[in-house]
Amino acid sequence: MLENDAIVVSNLTKKYGKTVALNNVSFSVKAGSVVGLIGPNGAGKSSVLKILTGLIRGTSGDVSIRGISVADDAICAKKYISFMPENNPLPDHMRVGEYLRFRAELKGISGKKIRASTEKVMRQCDLYYEARYCMIKNLSKGFRQRVGLADAMLGNSEIVILDEPTIGLDPLQIMGVRKIITANRGTRTILISSHILSELEPICDKFIIINRGNIVASGTLDDLANDLQGKRLFSARIRGDGAKIRRVFEANGAQIAGFEHLSSVDMRVNFCMPDEKYRILVAEISREEDLFLEKIGRMEFSLEEIFLHYTRRCRDQDEVWNGDL
Amino acid sequence: MKNFWTLFKYEIHKLIVSPSTYGVALIFSLSIGAFFMLILGSYTIEEASIPFAQMFFRCFFLPTIVMVPLISMGSFSEEYKSEIFQSMFSVAVSHAEVVLAKFLSSYLMFIILWLSSLILFLAVGLESKAILREAAFATRFNIAGGILFICLIGTFFVSIGIFFSSLTENQIISCLVTFFTLVAFFIVGQMLADNSKISNLSLFCSCSEPLKIFSQMDNFCSGIVDSRTVVFFLSSSVLALCASIIAVQRKIK
Numbered sequence: 193m194l195e196n197d198a199i200v201v202s203n204l205t206k207k208y209g210k211t212v213a214l215n216n217v218s219f220s221v222k223a224g225s226v227v228g229l230i231g232p233n234g235a236g237k238s239s240v241l242k243i244l245t246g247l248i249r250g251t252s253g254d255v256s257i258r259g260i261s262v263a264d265d266a267i268c269a270k271k272y273i274s275f276m277p278e279n280n281p282l283p284d285h286m287r288v289g290e291y292l293r294f295r296a297e298l299k300g301i302s303g304k305k306i307r308a309s310t311e312k313v314m315r316q317c318d319l320y321y322e323a324r325y326c327m328i329k330n331l332s333k334g335f336r337q338r339v340g341l342a343d344a345m346l347g348n349s350e351i352v353i354l355d356e357p358t359i360g361l362d363p364l365q366i367m368g369v370r371k372i373i374t375a376n377r378g379t380r381t382i383l384i385s386s387h388i389l390s391e392l393e394p395i396c397d398k399f400i401i402i403n404r405g406n407i408v409a410s411g412t413l414d415d416l417a418n419d420l421q422g423k424r425l426f427s428a429r430i431r432g433d434g435a436k437i438r439r440v441f442e443a444n445g446a447q448i449a450g451f452e453h454l455s456s457v458d459m460r461v462n463f464c465m466p467d468e469k470y471r472i473l474v475a476e477i478s479r480e481e482d483l484f485l486e487k488i489g490r491m492e493f494s495l496e497e498i499f500l501h502y503t504r505r506c507r508d509q510d511e512v513w514n515g516d517l
Numbered sequence: 518m519k520n521f522w523t524l525f526k527y528e529i530h531k532l533i534v535s536p537s538t539y540g541v542a543l544i545f546s547l548s549i550g551a552f553f554m555l556i557l558g559s560y561t562i563e564e565a566s567i568p569f570a571q572m573f574f575r576c577f578f579l580p581t582i583v584m585v586p587l588i589s590m591g592s593f594s595e596e597y598k599s600e601i602f603q604s605m606f607s608v609a610v611s612h613a614e615v616v617l618a619k620f621l622s623s624y625l626m627f628i629i630l631w632l633s634s635l636i637l638f639l640a641v642g643l644e645s646k647a648i649l650r651e652a653a654f655a656t657r658f659n660i661a662g663g664i665l666f667i668c669l670i671g672t673f674f675v676s677i678g679i680f681f682s683s684l685t686e687n688q689i690i691s692c693l694v695t696f697f698t699l700v701a702f703f704i705v706g707q708m709l710a711d712n713s714k715i716s717n718l719s720l721f722c723s724c725s726e727p728l729k730i731f732s733q734m735d736n737f738c739s740g741i742v743d744s745r746t747v748v749f750f751l752s753s754s755v756l757a758l759c760a761s762i763i764a765v766q767r768k769i770k
Contacts, residue, residue, distance in 0.1 A: 275607035281600035297523040
C-alpha cells in the first residue's frame with residue numbers, strides 16, 4: 193500500500209443471497225485526487241460506495257480508509273469521510289440551515305465554527321440566499337441535491353464520496369458542482385459515481401470502470417485510451433449505399449462505434465480499428481466504384497466511447513460464453 | 518457518546534414538529550380526562566375502600582397501550598423507509614447513541630403526557646380543597662407513587678416499542694406488534710394475579726411478582742416500593758434496548 197493512498201479496496205466481494213454484486217474488486221485512490229467510478233446500472237457502484245462508508249458490509253475482502261479497516265473500526269474510518277448517497281435522503285421536518293447545523297455537530301465541528309462552516313457551504317452551493325430558511329420538504333429536486341452536496345462538503349473530511357451528485361441539477365448548477373470539486377482538488381480526495389460521463393471527463397484525474405461487479409478498466413483517460421488493444425478511433429464521411437458501407441467496414445475488421453445518415457447518400461461512420469489495418473481499409477474503399485470517401489481522420493477517444501468499449505466488450509464476452517454453452 | 522446530545526435534540530425536534538405527536542397528545546388527554554371524570558363521578562367517599570388516586574391510576578394501562586405504540590412506531594421504521602438511516606450512519610455515530618436518543622425522546626414524551634394528567638388533580642383540588650383533605654381523596658403520596666410506577670413501567674414499554682420499530686420498515690406493523698405485546702403483557706400479569714395456584718409455586722412466586730401489574734401499582738400508590746419490580750423493569754428495558762441495538766446493526770447487511 194502506498195503511503196498516500198486514501199482509499200484501498202482489496203479483493204472485495206459482496207453477495208446478496210446468490211447474486212454476486214461485487215466480484216473480487218481491488219483498487220486504490222490516491223490522496224488529493226478526483227476519481228470517477230463509472231459503470232452501467234446494476235454494475236455495483238453503489239455497493240462499493242456503501243461498503244466504503246460502512247453502511248453495508250462486504251462478504252469478503254477488505255476496505256481501508258487512511259489505513260483504517262472499515263470492517264474493524266467503522267466509526268473511526270467514518271471520521272475521514274463525507275458521503276452523499278444516491279437518492280439523497282433528507283429529513284423533511286427541518287429547515288436547510290437547521291439540517292446543516294445538525295450535520296455539522298455530528299461531524300464534530302466545534303460550536304464556534306459551525307455557523308461559519310454552514311454559511312460557507314450554503315454559499316458554495318447557492319443555498320444561502322434562496323433556501324437557507326426553507327423547509328426541506330418544500331424544496332425541488334435540484335435544491336435537495338444541493339443540500340446533499342453542501343452536507344458532503346461540510347467540515348474538513350479528507351475523503352468526499354458522492355453518489356450521482358448531479359442528478360436533477362440544471363447546467364448552471366452542474367457547472368457550480370464542477371467548480372466546487374475543482375476547488376477541492378489536491379486538498380480532499382473525491383470519489384464520484386455518475387452515469388453522466390461528460391460531467392466526469394473534465395474533472396476527474398482517474399476513472400474506474402466497473403461492470404457486473406468487476407473492475408474492467410482503471411486509469412487516466414489517456415491510459416484507458418491507450419489500453420484499447422492498440423486500436424484507434426476514426427471518423428469517415430462517405431457517399432454511397434449504407435448497407436454496403438457497413439459491409440466493407442466490417443469485412444476489414446472495423447468496429448463501428450457510430451453510424452449516422454447525414455443525407456440519403458451521405459454517411460458518417462465512427463469506427464475503431466488497429467492503426468495497421470486502417471490503410472488497408474482506405475485502399476479498399478477507394479477500390480469500390482460506388483463508394484466515394486469524402487473525408488477520413490483520427491479522433492480522440494471520449495470517456496463515453498471508452499466506457500462503451502469496455503462495457504460492450506464484457507457483454508460480447510458473455511454472449512460468446514453463452515453461445516459456447 | 519459525544520453525539521448523543523445532538524441526536525437527542527434532533528429526535529425532540531422531530532417530535533415537536535410532527536403532527537402525529539399532537540394527535541397522540543390529544544387522544545391521550547381526552548381518554549385520561551374521560552377516565553378521570555368517570556371515576557370521579559362514581560366515587561363516593563363513604564363507600565370507597567381505596568383512595569381516589571389509586572383507583573384512577575389503576576386505569577393507566579388503557580391509555581398506555583394505545584399511546585406507547587403510537588409514540589415509538591416511527592422511531593426507526595420511518596427512517597428505514599425514507600433511507601435517512603443511510604445519511605445518519607454515514608457519519609461517526611454509534612448504533613447505541615442512536616437507539617438511546619430515540620428511546621429517551623419517546624420516553625420523555627411519555628413522561629410529559631403522564632405528568633400533564635396532574636393538572637386534573639390540581640384542578641379538582643383547587644375546587645374542593647376541604648373535601649379532599651377530609652376524605653384523603655388523593656394525597657400527594659398516592660399520586661407520587663402512581664406516577665413513579667408509571668415512569669418505571671414506561672421505561673419497559675417504550676423500550677419494547679423502540680425494539681419493534683427497529684425490526685421493521687413498516688410503521689403500522691411496528692405499532693400493531695407493540696400494541697398486542699403490551700396487551701399480552703397485561704393479560705399474563707392479570708392471569709398470574711388471578712391464578713394463585715400458579716403464582717404461589719415457591720420458585721415462580723418471586724419471579725412472577727413484578728408481572729402482577731395492578732397489585733404492584735397498588736403497592737406503589739400505598740408507598741411500598743418493591744425492589745424486585747424496579748430491578749425487573751429496568752433490566753428488561755436495558756435488555757430490550759440492547760436487542761434494538763443488535764437489530765439496527767443487523768440492518769447493515
